[in-house]
Amino acid sequence: xxxxxxxxxxxxxxxxxxxxxxxxxxxxxxxxxxxxxxxxxxxxxxxxxxxxxxxxxxxxxxxxxxxxxxxxxxxxxxxxxxxxxxxxxxxxxxxxxxxxxxxxxxxxxxxxxxxxxxxxxxxxxxxxxxxxxxxxxxxxxxxxxxxxxxxxxxxxxxxxxxxxxxxxxxxxxxxxxxxxxxxxxxxxxxxxxxxxxxxxxxxxxxxxxxxxxxxx
Amino acid sequence: xxxxxxxxxxxxxxxxxxxxxxxxxxxxxxxxxxxxxxxxxxxxxxxxxxxxxxxxxxxxxxxxxxxxxxxxxxxxxxxxxxxxxxxxxxxxxxxxxxxxxxxxxxxxxxxxxxxxxxxxxxxxxxxxxxxxxxxxxxxxxxxxxxxxxxxxxxxxxxxxxxxxxxxxxxxxxxxxxxxxxxxxxxxxxxxxxxxxxxxxxxxxxxxxxxxxxxxx
Numbered sequence: 001x002x003x004x005x006x007x008x009x010x011x012x013x014x015x016x017x018x019x020x021x022x023x024x025x026x027x028x029x030x031x032x033x034x035x036x037x038x039x040x041x042x043x044x045x046x047x048x049x050x051x052x053x054x055x056x057x058x059x060x061x062x063x064x065x066x067x068x069x070x071x072x073x074x075x076x077x078x079x080x081x082x083x084x085x086x087x088x089x090x091x092x093x094x095x096x097x098x099x100x101x102x103x104x105x106x107x108x109x110x111x112x113x114x115x116x117x118x119x120x121x122x123x124x125x126x127x128x129x130x131x132x133x134x135x136x137x138x139x140x141x142x143x144x145x146x147x148x149x150x151x152x153x154x155x156x157x158x159x160x161x162x163x164x165x166x167x168x169x170x171x172x173x174x175x176x177x178x179x180x181x182x183x184x185x186x187x188x189x190x191x192x193x194x195x196x197x198x199x200x201x202x203x204x205x206x207x208x209x210x211x212x213x214x215x216x
Numbered sequence: 217x218x219x220x221x222x223x224x225x226x227x228x229x230x231x232x233x234x235x236x237x238x239x240x241x242x243x244x245x246x247x248x249x250x251x252x253x254x255x256x257x258x259x260x261x262x263x264x265x266x267x268x269x270x271x272x273x274x275x276x277x278x279x280x281x282x283x284x285x286x287x288x289x290x291x292x293x294x295x296x297x298x299x300x301x302x303x304x305x306x307x308x309x310x311x312x313x314x315x316x317x318x319x320x321x322x323x324x325x326x327x328x329x330x331x332x333x334x335x336x337x338x339x340x341x342x343x344x345x346x347x348x349x350x351x352x353x354x355x356x357x358x359x360x361x362x363x364x365x366x367x368x369x370x371x372x373x374x375x376x377x378x379x380x381x382x383x384x385x386x387x388x389x390x391x392x393x394x395x396x397x398x399x400x401x402x403x404x405x406x407x408x409x410x411x412x413x414x415x416x417x418x419x420x421x422x423x424x425x426x427x428x429x430x431x432x
Contacts, residue, residue: 009261013285035303035317037253039264045225046262048255048299050321069229083264087251087406090349090429096356097363099345101251105266129315133306133402140312141392147313169414176357182421183414186349186429190303193403198385205398213306213402 010109010162020163029104029163030055030084034132038062039081040073053082054128060108060156061115061124071152074112082108082156089188093170094181100166102185108161112154124153133211226325226378236379245320245379246271246300250348254278255297256289269298270344276324276372277331277340287368290328298324298372305404309386310397316382318401324377328370340369349427 005011005021012019020026036053039046049070054061060082064071074080084106091100115121122143129137143151170183192213221227221237228235236242252269255262265286270277276298280287290296300322307316331337338359345353359367386399408429 009258014281014283035301037255037264037266037299037301039253039255039262039297041257041260041262042225044257045295045325046255046257046297047325048253048264048297048323050253050299050301050303050319052317065230067230079261081255081262081264083253083266085251085253085266087266089409089412092349092352092425092427094357095359095363096341096345096353097359097367099348099352099356101268103266107264109261109263125312129312132315133308136308136315137312140315140397141310141395143311143313147311151313169412169416177416178418179357180418180421181356182425183417185412185414186427187409187412188406188429189409190404191407193305193405196305196385196401196403198399198401200385200393201399202394202396205396209308209398211308211402213404 005162006160010107010160012162012164018164018166020165025163025165026106026158026161027055029086029106030060030158032104033084033086036082036084038070038074039083040070040078042073052128052132054124054131056127058158060158061128061153062156063125063128063151063153066150066152068152071154074154075114075152077111080110080112080156087188090186091170092183092186094172094176094179094183098170098172100170102166104163104165106161106163108156108158110157110160112156115153115155118148121148121153125151133213135211139209221378222376226323226376228378228380234380234382236381241379241381242322242374242377243271245302245322246276246374248320249300249302252298252300254286254290255299256286256294258289268344268348270340270347272343274374276374277344277369278372279341279344279367279369282366282368284368287370290370291330291368293327296326296328296372303404306402307386308399308402310388310392310395310399314386314388316386318382320379320381322377322379324372324374326373326376328372331369331371334364337364337369341367349429351427355425
C-alpha cells in the first residue's frame with residue numbers, strides 16, 4: 001500500500017504490504033464483524049475485554065452496564081485501543097516457518113466519549129443491535145427509560161485506525177515447492193447453527209425468524 | 217461460583233456468577249481455541265493485537281518475527297493481558313435490553329518471558345502448531361536454525377487468570393414472557409470450509425489432508 005498511516009503509532013510495522021489505511025477497507029472490515037476487543041489501562045496494567053459494537057460513519061459504538069469496570073474506565077477518556085479481527089483461514093505452507101493465517105483486522109486508537117443525549121443513545125443501541133442481528137430491532141420490546149439509564153453507551157472514533165489483511169495461498173521458500181507436502185488454505189468462518197427456541201417460548205409463536213447474522 | 221479469584225484485578229466484576237477461576241475451566245477454554253488478543257502498553261497507549269498461541273500446562277506460548285513490535289515490547293517483561301474469546305451464540309431475548317451473547321472467555325494478566333533455549337523453543341513452536349492444526353507438525357518441513365533465529369517465542373504464565381462464561385437461553389423480565397416475540401439462541405461457531413490447494417501444489421500430491429482444526 002502506498003497510503004499513509006494516520007499516525008506513526010498506527011503504521012503497520014511487520015509486513016507493511018499487509019497494511020491498509022483506506023476508509024473503504026477499514027469500514028468494510030468493521031461492517032463484516034460485530035465483536036471487538038477493547039484495550040485499556042488501569043494502574044499501568046492493560047486489560048483486554050471482548051464486547052459487541054456497531055459502526056455509524058466514523059464512530060464505533062459500544063455499550064454495557066453502567067456498572068461495568070471497562071466502561072467506567074473508558075468514559076473517563078483514557079487512551080484505548082479497539083481491535084476487530086476476522087479469521088478467514090489457516091495457511092498450510094510446506095515449511096512450518098511459513099505457516100500463517102488469513103485474516104482481516106482493524107486496530108483503532110483513541111479515547112471514548114460518553115453518549116449522554118437520550119435520543120442519540122437510543123439510536124446508538126439500535127445501531128449496535130442491527131450490526132449484530134440485522135432486523136431484530138423491529139421485532140423486540142425496545143428499551144424503557146429505566147433500562148436506558150442502566151446502560152452506558154460510548155462513542156469511539158475510527159479516525160486513527162489501520163487495517164491489516166492477509167489473503168491467498170502460502171508463500172514458501174522456492175526450494176520447498178518441490179517437497180512432497182500438501183499445501184494450501186483451510187478456510188474458516190463463523191457460521192450460524194440452527195436456532196434454539198427458548199424453553200419458555202410462548203405457545204403459538206412458531207414462526208422462526210430468519211435473521212442473517214452479520215458475520216462475513 | 218464460590219471460588220476465589222487469583223487476584224483482585226482478575227476478579228469478575230459485572231455478573232460475578234459468570235466468573236470461574238478453576239484450572240479446569242480456564243484450561244478447557246484455552247484448549248478449545250488458538251487465537252488470542254494480546255494487550256500491552258507503549259508510552260501510555262494500549263495496543264491490542266491478535267495472534268495464535270499454544271498451551272503447555274501453565275504456560276501459553278506465542279511467537280512471531282523477531283522484528284515484531286509486539287514481541288519486542290513484550291519480551292522486555294512489560295505488564296500484559298492475554299484474552300481468549302470463543303463466541304458461541306447470540307441470545308435473542310424478548311427485550312432489546314436483555315439481548316446478550318453466549319461465550320467463553322479467559323483473561324490472563326502477567327508478563328512474558330523470552331524462550332531462549334533452542335530445544336524449548338522448538339518444542340514451543342510444535343505446541344503452537346499442534347494447537348492450531350493438530351497433526352500438521354509431522355507433515356511439514358521443520359524450522360532450520362536460521363528460521364529458529366528469526367522467530368521469537370514468548371512464554372506467558374496462566375496463573376493470574378479468570379474465565380467468564382455465559383450459556384443457555386435468554387433471561388427476560390417476567391412480564392415480557394407473555395409478549396408475542398420469538399426468543400431463543402442462535403448458535404455460532406467457527407467452521408472449517410473445503411481445503412483450497414495451493415496453485416503451485418506439486419503434481420501427484422492429491423491426498424488432501426483431514427486436519428481437525430482445533431476450534432470447539
